[in-house]
Amino acid sequence: MIKLLRIDDRLIHGQIATTWIKTLMVNSIIVANDKVVEDELQVIALKMAVPYGIKIAIKSIDDALKLISDPRFSSLDSLVIVNNPRDALTIAKNNIELIEEINIGNYYGNKDIPENKKIKFDKSVFLDPEDLDVLREICELPLEFNFQLVPNENKRKVSSSLKNF
Numbered sequence: 001m002i003k004l005l006r007i008d009d010r011l012i013h014g015q016i017a018t019t020w021i022k023t024l025m026v027n028s029i030i031v032a033n034d035k036v037v038e039d040e041l042q043v044i045a046l047k048m049a050v051p052y053g054i055k056i057a058i059k060s061i062d063d064a065l066k067l068i069s070d071p072r073f074s075s076l077d078s079l080v081i082v083n084n085p086r087d088a089l090t091i092a093k094n095n096i097e098l099i100e101e102i103n104i105g106n107y108y109g110n111k112d113i114p115e116n117k118k119i120k121f122d123k124s125v126f127l128d129p130e131d132l133d134v135l136r137e138i139c140e141l142p143l144e145f146n147f148q149l150v151p152n153e154n155k156r157k158v159s160s161s162l163k164n165f
Helices: 014-024 040-048 061-069 071-075 085-094 129-140 158-162
Strands: 002-008 028-032 055-059 078-082 101-106 119-122 125-127 144-147
Touching (some): 028 061, 040 055, 055 061, 085 129, 119 129
Parallel strands (some): 028 055, 101 144
Antiparallel strands (some): 119 125
């Protein structure tokens, strides 16, 4: 079961390691990202950030989809983290029945696009113009999709904010 599919361009960091894991009571994390999986140093750093006793898998998007569809996966309570909305949409479309919720926490869009060309969507979410369309697609799925930096913060529906754009 995927307790949370989170969009966070920082992937694993202090908020994930200290609050999200405990609040969600997950026993595994899957980082799904095509670039990170090829960067050995970043893979090591991400693994070091995970608390003892939590299983960690760092996979390409395709390999993450295979892992999630493995029957053994169903016995785990997992947090799946991607660093962009498009990857979240791919995982969600292929696993709707396994996902409890989608969340966007920190996202600053394509680093190659100048800051003044990005859309401030929320206090920690800056979108590229094409990201808006992807968020709309995610909102059409039969899943809860919220903004929430940390678990003790109120959830805010992404669909409500999209109405302003």
